Structure formats: structure tokens, C-alpha cells
Amino acid sequence: MKGLINHDDIAKVLVSEEQIKTRIAELGAELRRDYAHLDGEIVLICILKGAVMFFADLARAMDLNLQMEFMGISSYGNERKTSGIVRITKDIDTSIMGKHVIIAEDIMDSGLTLSHLIQLLSSRNPASLKVCCLLDKPSRRETDITPDYCGFEIPNEFVVGYGLDYDGFLRNLPYVGVLKPSVYSGEE
Numbered sequence: 736m737k738g739l740i741n742h743d744d745i746a747k748v749l750v751s752e753e754q755i756k757t758r759i760a761e762l763g764a765e766l767r768r769d770y771a772h773l774d775g776e777i778v779l780i781c782i783l784k785g786a787v788m789f790f791a792d793l794a795r796a797m798d799l800n801l802q803m804e805f806m807g808i809s810s811y812g813n814e815r816k817t818s819g820i821v822r823i824t825k826d827i828d829t830s831i832m833g834k835h836v837i838i839a840e841d842i843m844d845s846g847l848t849l850s851h852l853i854q855l856l857s858s859r860n861p862a863s864l865k866v867c868c869l870l871d872k873p874s875r876r877e878t879d880i881t882p883d884y885c886g887f888e889i890p891n892e893f894v895v896g897y898g899l900d901y902d903g904f905l906r907n908l909p910y911v912g913v914l915k916p917s918v919y920s921g922e923e
């Protein structure tokens with residue numbers, strides 16, 4: 736993919752820029768209400784790369800004192816399906832022991848990545864550990880997990896934008912859109 740973004744590759748806008756902004760403001764207020772009174776530091780963890788936009792906007796919407804940390808993971812499996820076996824490619828730089836940890840994720844699909852990540856981070860003894868997901872595809876779930884905070888429930892479609900990619904591209908679309916099947920199936 737080169738040059739300008741081809742918006743014709745997008746079949747439809749699923750969540751608009753405005754809807755994202757409004758919902759993140761609501762999530763920020765919810766988190767502020769739940770965490771403002773707690774003792775202990777708050778750590779917001781961005782799961783790279785998909786969560787980057789959501790993380791940056793959510794952190795500002797929360798308006799709480801917090802540490803921003805980044806974690807890179809790669810899951811074994813093919814491109815379209817996660818196996819849930821997660822390898823850390825970049826770990827957070829701080830200890831989370833006794834702290835309130837919030838994981839910011841772009842999407843929960845099978846749920847395997849997050850359930851593995853929760854196991855892993857729990858073993859580091861945080862005071863609490865919650866998941867805040869922008870998008871949730873509950874119809875794809877393969878494990879018993881639900882996000883503690885969720886932006887939007889979406890149908891099982893190939894979504895891109897606002898952090899989510901197709902082959903490494905389209906993360907910088909300001910909205911969440913459904914990719915035309917012709918783009919990934921190679922048909923005209």
C-alpha cells in the first residue's frame with residue numbers, strides 16, 4: 736500500500752470518529768469514578784500496537800494520575816487467528832506489584848490473548864487488574880472472559896482503523912471501518 740489512504744477500500748464506517756470520541760469520554764469518566772478514591776498508584780498499559788490510539792485518548796479522558804506503560808506481545812498462530820500463547824516482545828518498564836493495573840486493548844476477539852496476558856500480569860501481584868477494550872466481538876469468544884470496560888460491541892467483521900491494521904496498514908484511519916473483502920481476498 737502506497738500514497739494516500741484509499742477510503743474506497745472501506746465498505747462502511749462501523750464506528751465514527753465522533754462516536755469514538757464520545758464513548759471514550761464516557762469510559763474516562765467511568766474509570767475516574769472507579770479509581771479516583773483508591774489507594775495505590777494506577778498503571779495504564781498499552782498493548783502494542785493496536786491499542787495505541789485508544790490508549791492515548793483514554794489516558795487523557797481519565798484525568799487521573801497514572802503511569803503509562805507499553806507492552807509488546809506476539810501470539811503464536813496465523814495472521815487471522817490467535818493461538819492465545821503469548822510471547823512478550825517488549826515488557827513494561829515498571830513493577831506493578833501493589834498497583835492498580837488497567838490494560839488498554841483495541842479489540843477482544845477470541846479472548847485468548849487477554850486471558851493469557853491476565854494470567855501473566857496477575858503473577859506479578861498487582862493490587863487490581865482490569866481490562867478496558869475499545870471493541871468487543873463476543874460472537875468470536877473461545878474462552879470465558881469479558882472486558883471490565885468496553886467501548887462498543889461489534890459484529891464479526893474484518894475491522895480496521897483507529898489502531899487496527901490490515902497487513903500493518905490502515906491503523907491511522909480516524910474511524911473504525913469494515914474492510915472490503917476484495918482487499919484481503921485479492922479479488923477486484
Ligand code: PRP
Nearest residue numbers: 783784785817842843844845846847848
Ligand atoms: C489483536 C488485538 C489483541 C488480539 C485479540 O492484536 O490487539 O491483542 O488481537 O485477539 P484475540 O482476542 O483473538 O486473542 P494483533 O495480534 O492483531 O496485534 P496488533 O495489536 O499489533 O495489531
